[in-house]
Amino acid sequence: MKTLKVFGNLIKDGFLExxxxxxxxxxxxxxxxxxxxxxxxxxxxxLEEGLSATGMTDRVSWGLYISNFTFLVGVAAAAVMLVLPAxxxxxxxxxxxxxxxEGLAVAALCMCLAxxxxxxxxxxxxxxxxxxxxxxxxxxxxxTWDVLVLNGYLFINITxxxxxxxxxxxxxxxxxxxxxxxxxxxxxxxxxxHMVTAFLYQGxxxxxxxxxxxxxxxxxxxxxxxxxxxxxxxxxxxxxxTAFKIPDTTIKKISMxxxxxxxxxxxxxxxxxxxxxxAPTHHSISAVYLFFGLxxxxxxxxxxxxxxxxxxxxxxxxxxxxxxxxxxxxxxxCGMLFIAIWIEKGFxxxxxxxxxxxxxxxxxxxxxxxxxxxxxxxxxxGAFIFTILAKTGIAVELGQLVYKKKN
Numbered sequence: 001m002k003t004l005k006v007f008g009n010l011i012k013d014g015f016l017e018x019x020x021x022x023x024x025x026x027x028x029x030x031x032x033x034x035x036x037x038x039x040x041x042x043x044x045x046x047l048e049e050g051l052s053a054t055g056m057t058d059r060v061s062w063g064l065y066i067s068n069f070t071f072l073v074g075v076a077a078a079a080v081m082l083v084l085p086a087x088x089x090x091x092x093x094x095x096x097x098x099x100x101x102e103g104l105a106v107a108a109l110c111m112c113l114a115x116x117x118x119x120x121x122x123x124x125x126x127x128x129x130x131x132x133x134x135x136x137x138x139x140x141x142x143x144t145w146d147v148l149v150l151n152g153y154l155f156i157n158i159t160x161x162x163x164x165x166x167x168x169x170x171x172x173x174x175x176x177x178x179x180x181x182x183x184x185x186x187x188x189x190x191x192x193x194h195m196v197t198a199f200l201y202q203g204x205x206x207x208x209x210x211x212x213x214x215x216x217x218x219x220x221x222x223x224x225x226x227x228x229x230x231x232x233x234x235x236x237x238x239x240x241x242t243a244f245k246i247p248d249t250t251i252k253k254i255s256m257x258x259x260x261x262x263x264x265x266x267x268x269x270x271x272x273x274x275x276x277x278x279a280p281t282h283h284s285i286s287a288v289y290l291f292f293g294l295x296x297x298x299x300x301x302x303x304x305x306x307x308x309x310x311x312x313x314x315x316x317x318x319x320x321x322x323x324x325x326x327x328x329x330x331x332x333x334c335g336m337l338f339i340a341i342w343i344e345k346g347f348x349x350x351x352x353x354x355x356x357x358x359x360x361x362x363x364x365x366x367x368x369x370x371x372x373x374x375x376x377x378x379x380x381x382g383a384f385i386f387t388i389l390a391k392t393g394i395a396v397e398l399g400q401l402v403y404k405k406k407n
Contacts, residue, residue, distance in 0.1 A: 014392040032380045039377010053370045060354040060365040065119035067346030078227015079105035080190035102161040107386035109154040114378045142200040149193045170403045209286035209353040218268040225261035226341035229334035259318040290352040299364045310340035
């Protein structure tokens with residue numbers, strides 16, 4: 001009962017905290033709220049008209065929604081790159097950033113689930129994904145594995161930071177014996193959510209573009225580049241607009257993770273290109289369409305070559321210590337890398353898997369305004385959730401939110 005009372009007080013104090021702030025903070029939250037409302041309106045159109053309101057067809061049945069879902073699974077998994085050094089390797093420098101990373105993981109997972117619901121056409125179909133109640137088809141369906149690992153990882157990333165915050169809210173020291181086992185579990189679970197997602201694509205024999213043994217490892221490499229890159233940008237914003245102290249050494253150490261992961265990701269990209277184009281077969285047609293176009297169809301060309309250009313430039317800049325140590329350059333490069341991997345794991349991975357179709361038909365995919373609006377709304381929702389979590393967590397860490405016992 002006492003824990004519930006403390007939790008209730010934390011919710012009340014947290015509500016007061018997130019409803020007060022500077023003018024810039026209120027403008028930020030208002031803009032996010034507006035974008036979410038536009039996304040909800042667009043989603044209502046999709047509910048009324050069905051998936052015909054999107055650019056998806058029976059030939060390209062996964063588009064912008066699943067592209068963002070795949071990318072955000074990696075962003076969620078990236079929190080482990082902060083948890084591992086901070087709690088497992090006992091690196092003190094990372095602990096200031098762990099709370100932010102965990103909050104980012106929760107927001108990313110909420111967006112993942114929202115994109116899945118949007119892609120299913122409507123929430124009425126969601127009951128099929130509920131074990132026992134729906135037609136879950138476990139363990140045969142890889143999709144059911146994905147549902148389990150994503151929800152399990154969301155539970156871990158909510159409960160561990162919540163326990164730490166509740167203890168610090170009361171002015172107590174969290175007991176490592178309680179949260180460290182969960183931390184170890186989250187490390188393995190984070191790898192699992194991305195590998196299972198990769199297996200979901202690899203297991204589709206009719207889509208040779210995804211039948212690649214490097215898909216799982218490359219998912220992890222790109223995730224551990226894009227996720228920490230986003231965390232660096234978020235930490236930079238938090239340092240500027242709050243009193244939460246994050247030393248330069250923390251950001252510079254995270255940049256090392258980004259650098260190594262980006263280099264590995266680029267090496268794997270070169271390996272995939274060699275495999276597709278050195279001795280091409282009829283299974284290489286999807287890759288040809290993606291990188292060079294087919295029969296005058298070139299919708300993805302500007303996307304993928306922009307991604308590769310940003311990826312190469314960002315990785316080269318990160319490789320040089322002097323350039324990487326300049327925080328202003330680092331922030332720009334992290335933004336470039338984040339965009340590059342978003343394209344690569346979105347349009348560069350999902351859409352070409354369906355083109356050309358089994359009979360050689362080339363039906364290109366272009367997202368509609370409804371899809372784009374729903375997508376922006378979900379991203380705004382994620383930013384809204386993260387802002388609330390970060391503002392509350394930072395207030396507790398700074399001692400601005402303290403549990404007051406009532407006699």
